[in-house]
Amino acid sequence: MDTKVWEINIEQLKHDETQDKLDEIKTALVYGEVVGIPTETVYGLAGDARNAEAIHKIFSAKGRPGDNPLIVHIHSLEQLDDFTVQRDSRVTALMNHFWPGPISFILPLKGSMLSGKTVAELSSVAVRMPSHPVGHAILEHVDFPLAAPSANLSGKPSPTDHKHVIDDLNGKVYGVVASDPATYGLESTVLDCTQYPYRIARPGSITKEELENVLEETVGKHEPGSEQPVSPGMKYKHYAPRQPLIVIEGGIRSKAHFKGYGTQKIGIIGPETVREYAPNEALFISLCSSEADYREAARNLYAALRKMDKSEADVIFIHGFSKNEDSEALMNRIYKATGDKIIKGEQE
Template sequence: MDTKVWQISSDELNGPGTLEKLGEIKTALTYGEVVGLPTETVYGLAGDATNPEAIQKIFNAKGRPQDNPLIVHIHSIEQLKKFAEIPDERVLKLMEKFWPGPISFILPLKNDYIAAKTVADLRSVAVRMPSHPVGLKILEYTGIPLAAPSANISGKPSPTDYSHVIDDLKDKVYGVVASDPADYGIESTVLDCTTFPYRIARPGEITKEDLENVIDGQVAVHSDDMKKPISPGMKYKHYAPRQPLILIEGSVLSQTLISKKGENFGVIAPESFRQDVSDDVEFVSLCQKDDDYREAAKNLYGALRKMDKSDVDIIYIYRFRENPRSEALLNRIYKATGNVLIKGAHDID
């Protein structure tokens, strides 16, 4: 199929022609088509969460494992109440604090309104309310709860710009909304609220500390080695370019660059490491300072995609220091590398 592209920036939401475009998008989604949709985290591949045929189109387009549940996107808490339970006032307090925004809540399913394929036959559902003005407007206008995993080929770097969606899914999906790039660049925090204490199933921009400060209580962390994942990002290798990706401690990155001189490799690192890289090495800067985790996260998937298109044989990526603010960034990097880490000079071939 020829993928349709709708140009709608945040500045154009009230502009001429936007209403017509929104109508076309609503019609497509109502009839079970899938559409690339902007959110503040990454671009999503959206389909009617109540329609099993639409959900199957998402799995088919992405090549996604069927046991990997999808996150349902909504525009209001009232819409959420049609199909999920809010366990207690603490969850509601978190929603009021962080929605719209980059957090998903896993909640008990209330009925069979949501398609079983959407939740991988679980009795819980992950739900989020995005803050991207265009994505949220589409949700409001259509009135449809939209399942929307990242709009990429499963396992590859997630899309943070509509051009990434076109690269991966052109002619595989009905349409793509060409809008502003994602603000955060990595997927939402996922918080399992089906038991207490609540557990983080996937780290994101909103941290454990952020959550605990709101509910004045402890938040735990799920293991991601579950046989049946309750959230995206828990079981499968993700975010990886086609080349081997090696995580490397900053203290030995410069040594590695020297020892590998003449070999066909690429480097993803903070700008300060550019001085150690010769002109014939593919270098992508993630951030100006090595503690600018927000900027690094925003640029990570774009960097991996650029390397994926290059002719390098191997990629080295800088290992940021571990702290609460770098947790989500490191989680995505670890998933992409398969935890292949160079810790010291003795590890260099």
């Protein structure tokens, strides 16, 4: 059976034309179904975070490893009181500043309200409050916490449009909301607040500097390891097309990068300014207008990877952007997608 599609965009929401559809979505979620919903980062595959059967459906549809915890989505701070330990005032200050928005906080778990499968049997839970008007409206209407990892097959590029969800999960999930696409295009920043100083478990649109400006304290970073992850995106290869994907560290600067691949069809992903280095027969997808436009590149990254995945390219090269705080989340996803397949940039 095909996945049901509800069309709910921001304009319809403003004019109160969505009540019946919101009721249908709530009913599906109450009965343990899973639904693709929009957020400002990527589309999420939402299910009742309290319901072990719903969480099993999320893991099963995605093919997701069971030790990879899910982020719980809420619409109000008051909901946190039901399943997290009382917050430190510094955490509350961060939430008041950045929520609703693209950041998740890992907090100590309280009680047994959430399914153990939601948190991968950890004693902590990652929580966020999305700012996408339609996603937020769904959370308000449902009024219980929703676990919602990215609505894609595990390991594949995350979806930034409902059509991407249908491509991956049609017939595997109950429904998807067709809405305005994600504006950020990369998953949320995840800040681990179970230890002090707080540590970034996954970089995202909200940077270390922005967090430190609010806290007026230093924020650390989780070092990669083989232990059970406390946040999505810490352990497994993610975001990858089916073809080999190679990052050119230091950026695409020469046609020489692409020599030695014989008759293989080459795909290239990068800023418009490096198109001149693409061989004539290569498929080139532009991520952004300039090499410094990291936000535009981030917003377009997953769509570009999905387009390449469907193309005739045999091998894909991607531009390695300059490494700085503003590009950290973008380069984190690129390295995850390549599985750290790297070649050094060459100058002409």
